[in-house]
Amino acid sequence: MSLVLLDTHVWVWLLSGSSRMGPKARKAIQRSLAKEAVLVSAISPWEVAMLVSKGRLVLDRDVGEWIQAALALPGVRLEPLSPEIAVASTRLPGVLHPDPADRIIAATARHLGAVLMTEDRQLLEYGNDGHIKTIKAGQ
Numbered sequence: 737m738s739l740v741l742l743d744t745h746v747w748v749w750l751l752s753g754s755s756r757m758g759p760k761a762r763k764a765i766q767r768s769l770a771k772e773a774v775l776v777s778a779i780s781p782w783e784v785a786m787l788v789s790k791g792r793l794v795l796d797r798d799v800g801e802w803i804q805a806a807l808a809l810p811g812v813r814l815e816p817l818s819p820e821i822a823v824a825s826t827r828l829p830g831v832l833h834p835d836p837a838d839r840i841i842a843a844t845a846r847h848l849g850a851v852l853m854t855e856d857r858q859l860l861e862y863g864n865d866g867h868i869k870t871i872k873a874g875q
Contacts, residue, residue, distance in 0.1 A: 743854035769811030
């Protein structure tokens with residue numbers, strides 16, 4: 737496994753040391769961190785900020801500071817939202833719900849050939865349908 741793309745909630749879990757992440761997922765992240773191949777989609781900082789603004793996520797510091805610190809971790813790289821990924825998110829094969837953030841994350845995984853680590857049932861089903869490679873974060 738080379739590139740691992742973290743779904744937004746997995747990124748938050750990683751930084752908070754959440755027990756929701758399983759040992760298999762942690763091991764995959766550690767291997768990828770060593771290769772500086774853990775990616776975060778450009779939409780994920782926006783999602784985190786939105787969750788904080790709606791009171792659905794509480795962080796240990798200001799959201800802007802949290803995002804800066806989270807992206808400064810060795811081995812973690814922010815993957816920009818390129819025009820190709822933006823367009824691809826509107827042309828995904830198969831059936832995926834219309835949530836723009838999830839579509840951008842799925843399109844990013846497809847574009848890069850990365851494995852998406854998620855606990856999102858719909859994204860895991862999308863992976864089971866063969867459209868993206870996924871790892872269940874709880875394993």
